[in-house]
Amino acid sequence: MTLNVCLAGATGWAGSELARGLAVADGLKLVSAVSRKHAGATLAQALGDERLDAPVFATAAEALSKPVDVFMEYTRPDSAKANILAALEHGAHVVVGTSGLSDEDYARIDEAARAKGRAVLACGNFALTMVLLQKFAEQAAKYIPSWEIIDYAYEGKPDAPSGTVRELAGRLGKVRQPEPGLPLEKTNGVRETRGGTLGGAQVHAVRLPGFVLGAEVIFGMPDQTLTLRHNAGSSAKPYVDGALLAIRKVSGLAPGLHRGLDKVLEL
Structure with a gap:
């Protein structure tokens, strides 16, 4: 089974490295991306990588018009909460890599995830x-x-x-x-x-x-x-494997909010 993935923040420091990881990951397909700066282009044009043919949209709502199983949030704190809630509303599971969300934000996200029967895995760090x-x-x-x-x-x-x-x-x-x-x-x-x-x-x-x-x-x-x-260090590569694991495993978690990559690791 292939999971369709939407990546918000796909042209950022961590998001662009993850996008390249998704391009070669078994069982995962990057079907849409969010980046205001590169909206209307493809990720191949934005990142110079011909393997990335996903279209880029200005907002999460537009990107979620395509069928998405997992929404990967890698943007900024001021837009992350709205993106996550939009993804849950569209029926997607969510992995959160964006930092800076408050406990109050996560309480609202947990409530929305439970109401929609979806899981949210928030990881402060994927390393x-x-x-x-x-x-x-x-x-x-x-x-x-x-x-x-x-x-x-x-x-x-x-x-x-x-x-x-x-x-x-x-x-x-x-x-x-x-x-x-x-x-x-x-x-x-x-x-x-x-x-x-x-x-x-x-x-x-x-x-x-x-x-x-x-x-x-x-x-x-x-x-x-x-x-x-x-x-x-200065490279985002250490975070790719953990993020890919989170994307693969989030749908197997119980509905609601889960904190930490260890929730899908055998530690």
């Missing part, structure tokens, strides 16, 4: 090394009561923290709430230097040239620390 960091960190949180998270990204990344770190903080907060040594309200000096609170933990977002994407969680106990860190 296997990040998935493993999340799982290792969840195990560590069972035994170590205190941790903080550092979110690394390039200087122009607008959302802070990243979707990857939002997911990580949320997962750890469900294992247990960290135990701060000093309550934030007792901080002397500039309280903001202690970061923002997410999932009960302090999160620090670094936005500087030289970084692409990365996440670090530091666990602390008396006289010992444990540091887990994921770093991504």
Whole structure:
């Protein structure tokens, strides 16, 4: 059985690499794409790859006029929610690679997915090394009561923290709430230097040239620390295999929202 895929954000940094991956993936067919800049063209014309004959549309609603089994969302936070809801309305399952959506956004998406009997798999990161960091960190949180998270990204990344770190903080907060040594309200000096609170933990977002994407969680106990860190390079290739797996597996999940690539991995 071949799954028809619509890719929103198909000409972006991550989306274009995924489009090339879809072109050679068994059992998957890219039938439409969303990119305002290249609307009216084909992906072959937009990306210079003759294997990609899918038409490009300006909006998700237009792209979904073609029969679609799975909608892949890889655009921007300000358009992602509307795209996802449109895909669910058209009866497609959805994989979300866009970061920056809020918990309130995901609550609305979960409600819509359940109403339509479709699954949404939202992944803050499709890289296997990040998935493993999340799982290792969840195990560590069972035994170590205190941790903080550092979110690394390039200087122009607008959302802070990243979707990857939002997911990580949320997962750890469900294992247990960290135990701060000093309550934030007792901080002397500039309280903001202690970061923002997410999932009960302090999160620090670094936005500087030289970084692409990365996440670090530091666990602390008396006289010992444990540091887990994921770093991504300048290529989007590490995210392709995970995204293809998510696209293949999302329809097998129960209706509603699911967070994390590990939901379709045997970990």
